[in-house]
Amino acid sequence: MSPKRISYLGPEGTFTDQACHVYAPKDWERVGFSEMHNVVGALVNGDVDEAIVPIENSVGGSVIDITDFLVKTPDVQIRGEMLLGIEQCLIAHSGVELSEIKVVRSKPEALSQCREFLDTHIPNAARVGTASTVEAVYRVKSESREVAAVGPRRAADLADLPIIREGIQDRQNNVTRFVILASTDHEATGSDKTSIVFSFMNRDTPGQLYKALEPFARRNINLTKIESRPAGDELGNYVFLLDFVGHRTDPGVKETLEGLRDFAPLVKVLGSYPVSTEVC
């Protein structure tokens, strides 16, 4: 592939930056934006060729805002997926012992993910919230050896600070699923997945979701994800997000989607793309 431009949800040093770093060849230009709106906007405007965004976390569930963007933005499709192992690291000055640490800073959600480690190993350190993990890591540089941060490996690399302990999050095997967005999805490879969104006119008809799944079951199409989402108009006006095995150009998948359109007025294919099973 010739060098391309790819946008990601920044700033530098986040897990999404790390995923982009792993995914994109060295000669690609990586462009970070602080708002999802701009990450996808750059793709729609043609300023970048691809975008990489987190879509699902084995601990944190769906990354909801991003799914909303996909539903609302035409001309953007999913053309790939990537699994990244999420490891929170304790980052401090060189040679710092756990017993020296009096303050640990990070985004409150990251501190919460590492509660067991912090309770066990540095129970007396004050936990102080910051707006981002990256801010917490950079602030360590200008402070005394008593201050540490919780954040991604890539933030430590960028700040040129050592990692004192790695993998300190309570739940191991914390994997985030990222998707690669572009103006078109991926051609069929023989081992593909498809993501769709659909909704019904009337949510109060019992059994309509059951009926919608029948054509998938009949053709032995394996569902890998299902989620009902409030549509935002009022709580309870739901849309359904579905991932399943197969490419949208497979004859059985085409028939299934046509059948679904008969009774679901909204059916949007978000894209077909090769299945990824390796965790980076």
Place this chain on the structure above:
Amino acid sequence: MSPKRISYLGPEGTFTDQACHVYAPKDWERVGFSEMHNVVGALVNGDVDEAIVPIENSVGGSVIDITDFLVKTPDVQIRGEMLLGIEQCLIAHSGVELSEIKVVRSKPEALSQCREFLDTHIPNAARVGTASTVEAVYRVKSESREVAAVGPRRAADLADLPIIREGIQDRQNNVTRFVILASTDHEATGSDKTSIVFSFMNRDTPGQLYKALEPFARRNINLTKIESRPAGDELGNYVFLLDFVGHRTDPGVKETLEGLRDFAPLVKVLGSYPVSTEVC
């Protein structure tokens, strides 16, 4: 009801504090904790009678960590639900005009929710992230008139600061669903909902979700929410969260759950509780 104690995810001034304030009678003691672990822990230990936690947001989707706690914590059941309208407010010193504001602080997620308002009305104000909306609001008090914050009405009340503009979030009708937790769920009232979690032994059998929904469809039991969730062990090892209309003691619901247990090794009833439709 005699006065009781209720725990909530604090600190004071958050939307959960606001929901607790609306839900709990005036003479109840409200106890805020900064970690979900402690909110539920207080209930398990008998230190409080009830707990109130956010479970679903019409913009933000499921509040995932809390669902995880419910799945993992025996002896805690859902005994009620409550819908709270979420309005972000622009909070500043008395009489401040939008044109005076040079800095707006809030949690990055709240700033992002109000992007259109900020872009349109105070495009030149710097947006600065804080660890919480409450921190942003309290910092306004000690700063010049050029500094504002985005946060809940209750934070403005507690800080004794005026609301300059209300309802500034991009998406209107932003409703968060809270659940009331206790050691037992609610007796049947005739208009009830039940929340359950279930999972299969082998996720790769096509059609098993379809089969699981058949008994619900056959008895005309209306599903109000469905979500597959990675179980955390590895991405793709899913559990299903289901909300449906009816009480677990209804004969048709009992039969349905017994049928589900025949092929889903894990079926956990999180609780039955009266349906709530009014938005507070």
